[in-house]
Amino acid sequence: MRLRASFGWSAVGAVMVLALAMPAAAQNGGEGLSPTLAAIKARHVVHLGYRESSPPFSFLDQAGRPIGYSLELCEAIVEEIGTEIDDPALRIEYVKVTSDDRIAAVLEGKIDLECGSTTANAERSKQVAFSPLMFVAGTKLMVPKGSAISAATDLKGKTVVVTKGTTNEVAMHNADKKFALGLTVVTAPDHEQSYQMLVDGKVDAFATDDILLYGLIARHKSQDKLRVTGDYLSYDPYGIMFRKSEPQLAAVVERAFRRLGSNHDLIPLYNKWFVGRLPTGERLNVAISPQLEEAFHVLDDSPSGNQ
Numbered sequence: 001m002r003l004r005a006s007f008g009w010s011a012v013g014a015v016m017v018l019a020l021a022m023p024a025a026a027q028n029g030g031e032g033l034s035p036t037l038a039a040i041k042a043r044h045v046v047h048l049g050y051r052e053s054s055p056p057f058s059f060l061d062q063a064g065r066p067i068g069y070s071l072e073l074c075e076a077i078v079e080e081i082g083t084e085i086d087d088p089a090l091r092i093e094y095v096k097v098t099s100d101d102r103i104a105a106v107l108e109g110k111i112d113l114e115c116g117s118t119t120a121n122a123e124r125s126k127q128v129a130f131s132p133l134m135f136v137a138g139t140k141l142m143v144p145k146g147s148a149i150s151a152a153t154d155l156k157g158k159t160v161v162v163t164k165g166t167t168n169e170v171a172m173h174n175a176d177k178k179f180a181l182g183l184t185v186v187t188a189p190d191h192e193q194s195y196q197m198l199v200d201g202k203v204d205a206f207a208t209d210d211i212l213l214y215g216l217i218a219r220h221k222s223q224d225k226l227r228v229t230g231d232y233l234s235y236d237p238y239g240i241m242f243r244k245s246e247p248q249l250a251a252v253v254e255r256a257f258r259r260l261g262s263n264h265d266l267i268p269l270y271n272k273w274f275v276g277r278l279p280t281g282e283r284l285n286v287a288i289s290p291q292l293e294e295a296f297h298v299l300d301d302s303p304s305g306n307q
Contacts, residue, residue, distance in 0.1 A: 033085060034248040036112055041085040046078050049097040049111035053192035055215035056273040057117040057135070057238075061280055066094050069273035073134060073240060073260075074115035080256035084248070098190050100165035103127060106241055113242050113253075117212060119167045120239035129250055130239030132257045133295045137209035138232035139171040142198060142217070144225065149205055151230045152179060158204040159184040161194045168208045171234035191216060198226070209236055211274075211286060218282040261299025270296075 033041060040046055050066035051058040058068040075092070082090045097105045097114060105111045106128050117137075120130035141160075143149045149158070152175045162169040164187040176183040188194040191208060195216050198206040206213070213228045242249060260266050267288060274286045288296075 034246040036243055036246055036249050037081065037085055037252070039109070040081060040090070040112060041087055044087060044089070045091045045093050046081060046113070047093050047095050047111045048074050048078075049095050049102060049105055049114040049116065051098070051102075051116040051190070052096060053190055053195075053216070054117040054212055055219050055280075055282075056278055056284060057212075057215075058115055059215075059219075059280075067279055068115070069269065070115040070117065070134070070238075070240065072269060072273075073131070073257075074113045076260055077113060077131075077240065077253055077256040080252050080259065084252050098165070099163050100189065102165070102241070106243055109243075113240055115240060117209065117238060118241050119209075119236040120241075121167065121236075124241075125244075127244070128241050129244035129246070129253075130241055131253045132299060133237050133239060133292065134257075135211070135238040136289055136291050137211045137236045137238065139168045139207055139234040139236070140210040140213060140228050140232065141230045142195075142206040142208075142213045142226055142228055143204070144198070145227055147204070149229065152181070152233060155179075155183055155205065156181050157183075159186060159202075160205045160207050161186050161188055161197045161203040162207050163188055163191050163194045166208060167234060167236055172207050175233050195220070207233070211284075214284055214286060218278075218284055219280065221282070258299050261296060264300065266296040266299065267293065 048071065050071060052060055054068070056068055057070040058066065061067045078090055078092060082088045095105065095111050097111065097116065102114050102116060102118065103124065106114055141149065141152070148154060160172055160183055162172055162185060169185065169187065172183065172185050175181065176185070186203065188197055191212055194206050194208065197203050210228055217223055217226050217228070240253065242253060260269070270288050270292070274284050274288070277283045
């Protein structure tokens with residue numbers, strides 16, 4: 001997969017706004033492409049939304065460049081887009097998003113694909129579309145090693161931080177109501193800030209998807225200070241997010257996943273980011289779940305995956 005990095009999108013902003021304002025037929029010489037694909041063809045650039053602190057899905061390396069599992073999946077989609085619109089030299093423009101503004105970034109056309117750690121649920125599917133399943137996670141708690149908290153029921157009267165705009169915020173309010181915890185739930189702009197609030201002792205626990213908690217602990221080498229605990233408080237299937245009501249774009253995204261499946265690339269790609277050593281030096285050692293492995297095999301076995 002190629003990676004053509006370029007930060008920010010102001011340089012092509014005027015072109016993009018013009019492209020979005022033009023009818024699709026005018027943008028691509030009457031080829032009848034869907035709006036997103038037509039805009040990409042007009043500017044020769046794909047805008048990928050990335051997260052700064054969602055390892056190993058989407059984060060920054062030591063040089064400040066976006067890397068991660070989700071970004072590699074998005075690069076495969078970019079290659080498929082290039083084939084669809086007959087433009088093999090597409091450039092990638094990276095646009096930083098947060099958990100709070102990522103959906104708006106898709107809806108407003110600031111990004112074409114959101115390459116982060118986003119749960120694909122029914123509520124969000126009313127606004128945006130999602131790729132096939134790329135990961136399965138769930139809400140758990142991060143607490144100090146010496147904390148007496150080992151389950152949600154131990155949180156009575158405690159303060160928990162969640163990252164703004166995440167499904168974990170809903171999960172914690174549901175747990176509060178279910179167990180009558182009297183929780184104080186506070187929010188932080190991104191996972192890194194949530195993590196820091198726990199480290200600084202401002203909250204009793206940090207609630208988010210378990211894999212993100214493990215990623216942050218590994219990245220900060222804080223295994224001797226923090227631990228992940230509790231039963232799952234939510235079920236969170238992840239997907240690449242993009243604009244809905246564009247069947248042609250959806251077909252391109254699915255075709256990219258099926259191509260990876262038929263080439264047997266999905267499990268090695270998973271192992272690269274979740275089992276092997278990351279470019280930033282740490283290792284998560286999180287084996288693939290049976291549910292995700294089965295989902296990948298379905299893509300591999302599908303007749304349409306052998307095109």
